[in-house]
Amino acid sequence: MSQPFQLVGVVGAGAMGRGIAQMAVQAGCKVKVFDTSTQACEAALQNVQQQWERMAAKGKCTPEQHSQWQSSLTTVTSLSDLAPCDLIVEAIVERLDVKRDVFGQLEAVVSNTAVLATNTSSLSVTAIAAGLKHPERMAGYHFFNPVPLMRLAEIIPGIKTAPDVCQRLDALTRAMGHTPVLAQDTPGFIVNHAGRAYGTEALRIVGESVSDFATIDRILRDQAGFRLGPFELMDLTALDVSHPVMESVYHQYYEEPRYRPSVITAQRLAGGIVGKKVGEGFYTYQDGVAQVPAEPTTPVVTQLPPVWVSPKAARRPELYQLLKNLGAQIETGQVPSDQALILVAPLGMDVTTIAAVERLDPTRTMGIDMLMPDDAVKRRVLATNPATREDMRDAAHALFASDGKAVSVIKDSGGFVTQRVLAAIVNIAADICQQSICTPDDLDLAVSLGLGYPKGPLAWGDELGPTNVLETLFNLQTVYGDPRYRPSPWLRRRGALGLSLKHQEI
Numbered sequence: 001m002s003q004p005f006q007l008v009g010v011v012g013a014g015a016m017g018r019g020i021a022q023m024a025v026q027a028g029c030k031v032k033v034f035d036t037s038t039q040a041c042e043a044a045l046q047n048v049q050q051q052w053e054r055m056a057a058k059g060k061c062t063p064e065q066h067s068q069w070q071s072s073l074t075t076v077t078s079l080s081d082l083a084p085c086d087l088i089v090e091a092i093v094e095r096l097d098v099k100r101d102v103f104g105q106l107e108a109v110v111s112n113t114a115v116l117a118t119n120t121s122s123l124s125v126t127a128i129a130a131g132l133k134h135p136e137r138m139a140g141y142h143f144f145n146p147v148p149l150m151r152l153a154e155i156i157p158g159i160k161t162a163p164d165v166c167q168r169l170d171a172l173t174r175a176m177g178h179t180p181v182l183a184q185d186t187p188g189f190i191v192n193h194a195g196r197a198y199g200t201e202a203l204r205i206v207g208e209s210v211s212d213f214a215t216i217d218r219i220l221r222d223q224a225g226f227r228l229g230p231f232e233l234m235d236l237t238a239l240d241v242s243h244p245v246m247e248s249v250y251h252q253y254y255e256e257p258r259y260r261p262s263v264i265t266a267q268r269l270a271g272g273i274v275g276k277k278v279g280e281g282f283y284t285y286q287d288g289v290a291q292v293p294a295e296p297t298t299p300v301v302t303q304l305p306p307v308w309v310s311p312k313a314a315r316r317p318e319l320y321q322l323l324k325n326l327g328a329q330i331e332t333g334q335v336p337s338d339q340a341l342i343l344v345a346p347l348g349m350d351v352t353t354i355a356a357v358e359r360l361d362p363t364r365t366m367g368i369d370m371l372m373p374d375d376a377v378k379r380r381v382l383a384t385n386p387a388t389r390e391d392m393r394d395a396a397h398a399l400f401a402s403d404g405k406a407v408s409v410i411k412d413s414g415g416f417v418t419q420r421v422l423a424a425i426v427n428i429a430a431d432i433c434q435q436s437i438c439t440p441d442d443l444d445l446a447v448s449l450g451l452g453y454p455k456g457p458l459a460w461g462d463e464l465g466p467t468n469v470l471e472t473l474f475n476l477q478t479v480y481g482d483p484r485y486r487p488s489p490w491l492r493r494r495g496a497l498g499l500s501l502k503h504q505e506i
Contacts (some may be wrong), residue, residue: 005029005115005172009082011102012091013037013044013075016119019147020089021073022048027175030072032082041075048073051148083109087172089141091119094244099123100131107132115165117141121192122248125185126158135160141169142189143178144450151178152449154189179449181442187252190438191450192245194457196259197424200246202230203262205420210413213282214293219408222379223372223418225454230421232290235281239265239274257484258428296409298401299394304328307399308336310344310358319345322374326402336364341392341399345370347468348423348475350414351385362387366396369416371464371472379406381416414479415472422460423472424485429457430501431488440502458501466495 008024010017013035021031021044035041049070056066079102082088088106090099103116110116116138118128129138140156153173155166166182173180183189188196202216211219217229234242246261253259268274268281275281276288283290306329309319323330331340342365344354351367354360367383374380380400384393393409401407410416415423429447433440444456453460461469470492476485487495494501 003168004175005087005168007032007085007087009034009076009085009088010091011035011079011082011088011106012119013040014091015145016143016147017089017091018044018048019145020091020119020143022051023147023176023178024089024172025069025072026177027172029087029172031074032085033073033075034077034079034082035075038077041077045073045075079105080109082106083111085110085114087115087117087168089117089119094120094123094248096123096127099128103128103138104131107134113137115139115168117169119143122188122245122252124158124187124252125156126160129158129160136162137165139165139169140183140185140189142191144191150450152191152446153178153180154183154191154446154450155180156183156185156189158185179445181438181446183442183446184435184437186435186437188245188249190432190443190446193249193432193437194425194429194443194447195451196246196249197428198226198421198451199230199234199242200260200262201421201424202417203264205413205417206231207262207264208413209411211408211410211417212293215295215408215410216417218295218406219379219381219410219417220421222406223369223377223381224422227452231282234265235275235283235290237275238277239269239281243269257482258424258431260484295406298407299398301395301398304399305339305341305392305395306331306337308333308340308342310342310354310360312344312354312358316345318374319343319368319370326399328399336361340364341366341395343368343396346475347371348415348419348472348479350412350479351383351388352412353414353479355385355387363389364392366392367412367416368396368400369418371416371419371422371468379408381418382407382409383412383416384409385412414476419472420476422464423469423476425453425457426461426464426469426501427473427485427488427491430461430491430494433458433501434488434490440504444502461491461501466491466499466501470495 008029008031010021010033013033021033024031052069055061125140129135139161142154144150155169157166170180213231217231220226220229243265250259250261273280276285279285308331336342342360344367346354355362355365362385369381382396397407397409440458444458447453448456473485473487
């Protein structure tokens with residue numbers, strides 16, 4: 001059994017540092033907090049004490065626990081005051097040179113048996129430890145904000161980290177009531193790596209003028225079940241935090257196209273439009289509340305045209321049933337009449353390409369996203385092509401909104417919105433497993449806890465069907481010619497054999 005930590009030092013008294021300090025005390029450790037700012041230390045101490053007072057008032061801890069916790073947390077004014085600690089967790093600015101300097105100073109004062117840990121979210125643990133005389137004592141220990149609520153910690157061994165170090169951190173994490181996951185020392189580890197697709201793909205979609213920020217947020221909340229849309233999320237985390245992580249992971253992977261950042265966030269960061277904390281981001285904020293543009297009203301169409309569905313449309317039976325439920329007049333001929341609204345339902349392909357390949361009249365052709373079962377979504381998404389007539393767009397909108405369900409109409413996009421984003425999420429997750437960064441189970445667990453996704457990405461891929469995800473990616477690659485959409489070998493092979501994406505080879 002691993003030896004428990006008794007005295008923990010925390011370097012950095014910001015939100016992460018004070019959260020780690022609080023949970024370490026609650027796990028039974030004594031904790032000393034250091035920051036170069038005395039005011040930050042005092043504010044951290046006060047904040048944690050207030051947290052405990054609220055817990056005591058709600059009966060979430062006993063008076064004895066409350067008293068013990070208060071006496072177990074202190075602040076110090078010098079790094080040398082951390083000399084007696086058997087574990088020190090650093091939670092300071094995300095700069096390699098600063099972190100290496102701090103750990104160099106710490107190694108000079110602590111015992112040879114003390115464990116050193118960094119809360120870095122995107123820097124190499126091996127690189128941070130490279131300047132130490134004893135790099136085997138160093139590991140990554142990445143928590144998520146706010147630490148008391150986000151019950152996950154990534155434990156990351158560097159190349160030279162001793163196994164016992166990770167075992168001891170695992171035990172401490174469990175004592176905190178958190179879930180530990182083990183990750184290899186790769187850019188972004190598990191959560192920040194797996195989370196790349198959500199924001200970057202949404203940024204590409206808006207960068208193609210497919211739709212606006214609010215509509216994309218609505219689609220991904222209502223079709224895929226995300227708690228926050230990508231632009232709401234970036235406003236909450238703030239671009240001065242999220243954009244540098246985008247760039248860090250991208251450059252550490254030597255400009256891997258899957259992680260390519262966006263000029264949109266770079267420009268907004270340069271202009272100081274970083275999110276909710278400054279009152280202006282992708283949305284403007286009044287008294288902390290986002291001012292979201294109203295949805296377009298449903299067009300009033302007195303006479304709906306008949307509907308003809310392309311025989312090659314993906315998930316055609318479901319689409320026919322939906323049209324019947326909506327009371328549509330469905331044409332069943334080999335070709336559409338001159339009055340018919342033409343519907344296609346591609347996976348990954350755009351409406352324009354389908355209309356051209358199938359020799360359909362583009363002026364009357366609309367696309368509908370049928371990746372997700374209609375009864376499982378709160379919103380239907382339609383897409384025009386550059387030639388679609390206004391009357392056909394309005395007719396399609398009115399028809400699919402006739403039962404009261406929300407409808408968004410976007411411009412042509414390979415994979416609409418949800419298909420693109422979910423396929424990218426599943427693909428990156430599959431490649432994390434291909435690189436053996438973590439186990440498939442740890443990946444889904446970490447993403448569910450760390451990012452709050454409705455499902456783990458591999459479980460999501462299995463639910464959607466690996467072959468559907470593969471078709472979406474292959475078609476996206478055809479439409480855009482971008483290697484960011486190339487399928488991971490992990491996904492391609494399991495999809496070809498009909499295996500679960502969580503299936504591990506012997």
